[in-house]
Amino acid sequence: MFYKALVRPWLYRADPEVAHERALNLVASLGRSRIASDAVESVFLVEDRRLRQTVFGIDFPNPVGLGAGYDKNALGLELWxxxxxxxxEVGSVTSQAQPGAEPPRLFRQVTQHALINRMGFNNDGADAIAARISPTPHRIPIGVNIGKNREVDLTRAGESYAATLHKLHDRADFFIINVSSPNTPGLRKLQDKEMLDALLAQLHEQVPILLKIAPDLSFDQIDDVITLVQKHGIAGIVATNTTIDHPTPPEGGLSGAPLRARATECIRHVSRQNQGKLPIIGVGGIFTAEDAYEKIRAGASLIEVWTGMIYEGPAIVRNINRGLLRLLARDGFGSIAEAVGTE
Ligand SMILES: Cc1cc2nc3c(=O)[nH]c(=O)nc-3n(C[C@H](O)[C@H](O)[C@H](O)COP(=O)(O)O)c2cc1C
Incomplete structure (x- = not known):
């Protein structure tokens, strides 16, 4: 209520990227104050053993995560x-700092409950971001999402991902290899069989590594990805990134409500192909507990929000966790883990 009545109109008066920076600054400054973060916690934190899960060897207090690209530079880690x-998920992080695409590069599609972005991996680079993350363990698991600098040739992408991974290896609880953002020319080609095989072969760190896929892959292409994921011991799939399949400009990746159904289809497909054995983080168009539950029942153990944070505000996390507890009770499940992949 408070967010939609007061904060959102204030943020919406500004350019979307400026509004996002304001929101992040607020998160960072509240996080620096113990009193403020205790107050925030007393309003927003939902703790319940039915929400807890161990996935790819890591303990998660609840299944609701922050999607990559929201806190690219690890500025809000105290408050999340x-x-x-x-x-x-922090990042996407690239080996070197880079400014990203020319603004404007983030657009609201308010009537559709969507965003279009072509940020192009603006970030402070692996060294600066590593310095902001304390070595493990953390209060909640931190995943670092890795991309590549724009000028790194696709044939050398594997080395670049491996080098960034190495710089951050003792900072993150798990990593996400991002080969699915539409805003770095050619990046999504890294999802092709031969290129992906070569890339994954170069990752040797002893930490869980997940792969984030585009919703625009066909099911056949997803099957090729799954084969390689199994071959290289990848710990799970993040499904999905933004889609380029949208009829109207501006150019960029579309997120939010129009992506919801397709992202769920991808999750369902990955889950069925693996008889539910490969952990999935589901993301795309989640605004409510029902949306999150749809992805869980389709096969996601964990879910993430991004565009939903913009439209619903930070209470989205509490609302989803409370709503999930209600839905679990309604359907007779004792925990999230029991509900995963049960549609
Ligand atoms: C402005 C913006 C920036 C993003 N940056 C990244 C990124 O750097 N790396 C990444 O893997 N995904 C990035 N994403 C994609 C989200 O993590 C998520 O996969 C996608 O937005 C779908 O979820 P949603 O519908 O809840 O927004 C970005 C999304 C938005 C809207």
Whole structure:
């Protein structure tokens, strides 16, 4: 109520990227104050053993995470747990700092409950971001999402991902290899069989590594990805990134409500192909507990929000966790883990 009546109109008066920076600054400054973060926690945190899970060897206090690209530079790590998140994805991080695409590069599609972005991996680079993350363990699991600098040739992408991974290896609880953002020319070609095989072969760190896929892959292409994921011991799939399949400009990746059904289809497909054995983080168009539950029952153990944070505000995390508890009770499940892949 408070967010939609007061904060959102204030943020919406500004350019979307400026509004996002304001929101992040607020998160960072509240996180620096113990009193403020305790107050935030008392309002937003939902704790319940039915929400807890161990997935790819890591303990998660609840299944609701912050999607990659929201806190690219690890500025809000103190406050995310107090806002009730069960984990967060930092990044995408590239080996070197880079400015990203020319603004404007983030657009609201308010009537559709969507965003279009072509940020192009603006970030402070692996060294600066590593310095902001304390070595493990963390209060909630931190995943670092890795991309590649724009000028790195696709044939050398594997080395670049491996080098970034190495710089951050003792900072993150798990990693996500991002080969699915539409805003770095050619990046999504890294999802092709031969290129992906070569890339994954170069990753040797002893930490869980997940792969994030585009919703625009066909099921056949997803099957090729799954084969390689199994071959290289990848710990799980993040499904999905933004889609380029949208009829109207501006150019960029579309997220939010129009992506919801397709992202769920991808999750369902991955889950069925693996008889539910490969852990999945489901993301795309989640605004409510029902949306999150749809992805869980389709096969996702964990879910993430991004565009939903913009439209619903930070209470989205509490609302989803409370709503999930209600839905579990309604359907007779004793925990999230029991509900995964049961549609
Ligand atoms: C402005 C913006 C920036 C993003 N940046 C990244 C990124 O750097 N790396 C990444 O893997 N995904 C990135 N994403 C994609 C999200 O993590 C998520 O996969 C996608 O937005 C779908 O979820 P949603 O519908 O809840 O937004 C970005 C999304 C938005 C809207």
């Amino acid at each position: 747990p107090a806002l009730g998140f069960g984990f967060v």
